[in-house]
Amino acid sequence: SRMYRHHVQRIRRFYSGKMDVLREACRLVGADADWHIPRSGIYAYRELAGRSGDKLVGRLLERGLRVSGVDDCYLPGFTHSGGLRLCVCNADDDQLREAVALVEKELAGLSRSGRA
Numbered sequence: 001s002r003m004y005r006h007h008v009q010r011i012r013r014f015y016s017g018k019m020d021v022l023r024e025a026c027r028l029v030g031a032d033a034d035w036h037i038p039r040s041g042i043y044a045y046r047e048l049a050g051r052s053g054d055k056l057v058g059r060l061l062e063r064g065l066r067v068s069g070v071d072d073c074y075l076p077g078f079t080h081s082g083g084l085r086l087c088v089c090n091a092d093d094d095q096l097r098e099a100v101a102l103v104e105k106e107l108a109g110l111s112r113s114g115r116a
Contacts, residue, residue, distance in 0.1 A: 016040040018088040018096065025100035035100075042089050045070070046103055048082035051110060056084065059106050065099055 019037050022044050026032040036045040048056070053069035060067050070083040086099060 012040050015042060015088065018091075018093075019044065021093045021096045022086075022088065022100060025097040028097075029101055029104045031100070031104050042087055044086045044088065046084040046086065048084065048107075051082060051107065053082040053084055056103075056106055056110060059110070060102065063102060063106070065102050067099075067103070 016039060019040060022035070022037050023032065026035045026037070031046075034047050034049075036047065038044070053071065057067055057069050067084045067086050070085055073085075084103065086103070088096060091099065
């Protein structure tokens with residue numbers, strides 16, 4: 001129906017805007033090469049390049065940012081690089097910018113302390 005097509009287009013534009021905000025935030029902190037951000041969708045992915053996702057998820061949760069690791073997205077025993085998933089559903093644009101900055105700050109802190 002026409003209403004459904006209109007709804008799908010509206011939702012796609014909405015989430016495309018969220019991903020645009022994330023892309024710009026990543027560019028501003030110099031981390032755009034480490035994030036995988038689709039044109040539209042509800043999740044962005046931050047590659048961790050061998051660093052511990054569990055430690056980072058815990059540190060971010062302590063600071064009020066809920067992200068998830070990607071281990072549960074793979075079959076047991078399937079080799080994959082670590083990463084974080086950031087959901088944009090309940091975040092406004094400023095919260096998305098703050099989230100990217102906080103993830104990058106915590107990653108830098110883990111790298112400096114050798115706890116990555």
